[in-house]
Amino acid sequence: MSTSRGWWWLVGVIAGAVGLAVSYATAALLHVRESPVVAVAEGVTALTPGPVVKWAIRELEQDDKKALVVGMLAILTLVFALLGRVARRRWWVAVAGYVVLAGVAVIAVLTKPTPSLIDLVPIVVGLLCWIVALAVLAEWLRRWELVEESEDPAVEPMHTRRHFFVAVAATAGFAAFGGLLGRIAGSARRRAEESRRLLRLEGVTAPEVPDGAEFDIDGLSPWQTPNEDFYLIDTAYIKPAIDPAGWELRIHGMVDREITLSYSDLVAREITEDWITLNCVSNSVGGDLIGNAWWSGVRLAAILAEAGPQQGADAVLQTSEDGWTCGTPLAALMEDDRNALLAIGMNGEPLPIEHGFPVRTIVPGLYGYVSATKWVVDMEVTRFSDIEAYWTQKGWAEQGPVKMSSKIEVPHDGDEVPAGEVVCAGVAWAQHTGIAGVEVQVDGGAWERAELAGVPNDDTWVQWRIMLDVEEGDHQLRVRATDKDGEVQTGVARDVLPDGATGWHTIDLSVKA
Numbered sequence: 001m002s003t004s005r006g007w008w009w010l011v012g013v014i015a016g017a018v019g020l021a022v023s024y025a026t027a028a029l030l031h032v033r034e035s036p037v038v039a040v041a042e043g044v045t046a047l048t049p050g051p052v053v054k055w056a057i058r059e060l061e062q063d064d065k066k067a068l069v070v071g072m073l074a075i076l077t078l079v080f081a082l083l084g085r086v087a088r089r090r091w092w093v094a095v096a097g098y099v100v101l102a103g104v105a106v107i108a109v110l111t112k113p114t115p116s117l118i119d120l121v122p123i124v125v126g127l128l129c130w131i132v133a134l135a136v137l138a139e140w141l142r143r144w145e146l147v148e149e150s151e152d153p154a155v156e157p158m159h160t161r162r163h164f165f166v167a168v169a170a171t172a173g174f175a176a177f178g179g180l181l182g183r184i185a186g187s188a189r190r191r192a193e194e195s196r197r198l199l200r201l202e203g204v205t206a207p208e209v210p211d212g213a214e215f216d217i218d219g220l221s222p223w224q225t226p227n228e229d230f231y232l233i234d235t236a237y238i239k240p241a242i243d244p245a246g247w248e249l250r251i252h253g254m255v256d257r258e259i260t261l262s263y264s265d266l267v268a269r270e271i272t273e274d275w276i277t278l279n280c281v282s283n284s285v286g287g288d289l290i291g292n293a294w295w296s297g298v299r300l301a302a303i304l305a306e307a308g309p310q311q312g313a314d315a316v317l318q319t320s321e322d323g324w325t326c327g328t329p330l331a332a333l334m335e336d337d338r339n340a341l342l343a344i345g346m347n348g349e350p351l352p353i354e355h356g357f358p359v360r361t362i363v364p365g366l367y368g369y370v371s372a373t374k375w376v377v378d379m380e381v382t383r384f385s386d387i388e389a390y391w392t393q394k395g396w397a398e399q400g401p402v403k404m405s406s407k408i409e410v411p412h413d414g415d416e417v418p419a420g421e422v423v424c425a426g427v428a429w430a431q432h433t434g435i436a437g438v439e440v441q442v443d444g445g446a447w448e449r450a451e452l453a454g455v456p457n458d459d460t461w462v463q464w465r466i467m468l469d470v471e472e473g474d475h476q477l478r479v480r481a482t483d484k485d486g487e488v489q490t491g492v493a494r495d496v497l498p499d500g501a502t503g504w505h506t507i508d509l510s511v512k513a
């Protein structure tokens with residue numbers, strides 16, 4: 001290929017490689033679980049008819065995923081080469097091709113169980129790299145072409161050809177560097193995931209739904225929130241990837257004896273397990289930022305007692321590996337009758353990395369932002385008057401006890417149902433106090449008592465249900481709870497800021513004849 005023409009294929013392939021490598025590196029740096037290619041591969045698997053997938057898995061044994069990724073890379077190489085070729089005359093066709101490819105990746109990512117916007121960053125970065133790399137390489141190749149076509153003997157083809165190859169080498173090197181960076185950045189996460197998979201935690205048992213805790217109603221939240229459906233809230237763009245072997249928790253400050261715990265120290269202690277419902281202060285009335293899990297961990301009361309808090313201390317400033325902080329009332333962590341835990345297990349498994357692996361705090365009855373530190377590494381016993389935690393600095397309340405609340409999940413807001421008997425159901429919670437009753441009201445009429453499912457303790461949500469007889473027309477349903485202290489959930493609507501929303505969850509229902 002002494003003439004410039006044939007090289008357009010190469011330009012396409014190299015530009016394509018740069019985009020893929022950089023998006024892979026970005027995904028790894030951001031600790032996004034799946035790089036775009038893998039997300040697309042998984043999307044392909046999801047869209048492929050079951051029998052075909054089964055056949056492929058049987059034929060390829062464990063290598064089905066790898067084979068799919070390799071096959072996709074082969075097809076992509078071909079597509080990139082073609083895009084390079086068409087870019088010679090119509091660069092915008094190549095750009096349109098990139099946009100389509102990125103669009104496929106976006107769909108693949110957004111159709112995953114818990115999509116998040118951050119997962120789209122690697123795709124956008126990759127798309128930009130495709131376009132820039134193509135523009136740069138095409139520019140040098142075009143100069144070479146111009147020189148070749150020119151009649152002027154004074155211009156030297158060799159010279160521009162060399163420039164083009166330098167550009168090719170530099171771009172290819174950049175792609176290789178991106179790939180390498182991706183591997184290195186991903187390795188901490190891979191190691192942490194590997195350690196997590198290999199952990200066998202004594203005393204961490206599989207959850208069993210307590211008898212009578214769950215109504216069998218379509219659309220009602222299951223009693224147990226599976227780990228992959230559990231809401232995620234944190235400030236970490238890059239989730240800390242901590243190997244348990246390197247984890248330590250330092251307890252210091254206003255204590256008689258400073259304590260440093262290693263992971264093996266911690267798991268060797270007595271493990272306490274229980275159902276605890278965790279929710280976020282930012283959960284609006286009727287919102288989804290709540291989940292119920294079977295937590296396994298070590299009670300903080302005993303550990304803090306060993307450290308010996310000093311007179312005047314009323315707070316513990318917790319810090320995570322990524323530097324997030326929260327202030328927790330010392331009393332809540334030390335109460336005999338409260339399961340404040342250094343949790344190592346969630347629903348019978350080691351904590352998922354996103355939920356704080358290897359160790360997080362869980363305190364029944366407090367919102368997450370003042371208690372549930374994921375990736376916790378430091379606890380300073382102190383005074384509230386001496387500290388300002390992450391969210392407190394941003395205007396949220398210093399103290400964050402959970403507010404009693406309830407929501408209607410069935411029917412769904414805006415549903416249309418036939419007239420007659422309608423099942424109405426949902427959940428209510430007042431962690432660490434307990435729910436005594438739930439009532440539902442239709443169109444501002446009398447409050448009717450709902451039936452409550454069972455609960456194993458006062459730290460969880462409770463399911464409720466009621467049969468309503470509704471006539472044709474538009475109706476409004478409302479729910480309120482009463483806690484075991486006899487307090488009735490307030491109907492005063494307040495926003496989540498600064499210390500949690502209040503008000504009755506209200507939905508519209510349209511009843512047809």
Ligand SMILES: Nc1nc2c(c(=O)[nH]1)N[C@H]1C(S)=C(S)[C@@H](COP(=O)(O)O)O[C@H]1N2
Pocket residue numbers: 230231232233234235236278279280281320321322324354355356367368369372373374375
């Ligand atoms: N390290 C760390 N821990 C954190 C947070 C955080 O931003 N960083 N957010 C808190 C908040 S606001 C909530 S509601 C819970 C959410 O826990 P989850 O993501 O496991 O559901 O974690 C808490 N722990």
Ligand SMILES: [Mo]
Pocket residue numbers: 233279280281282367368369
């Ligand atoms: Mo939160």
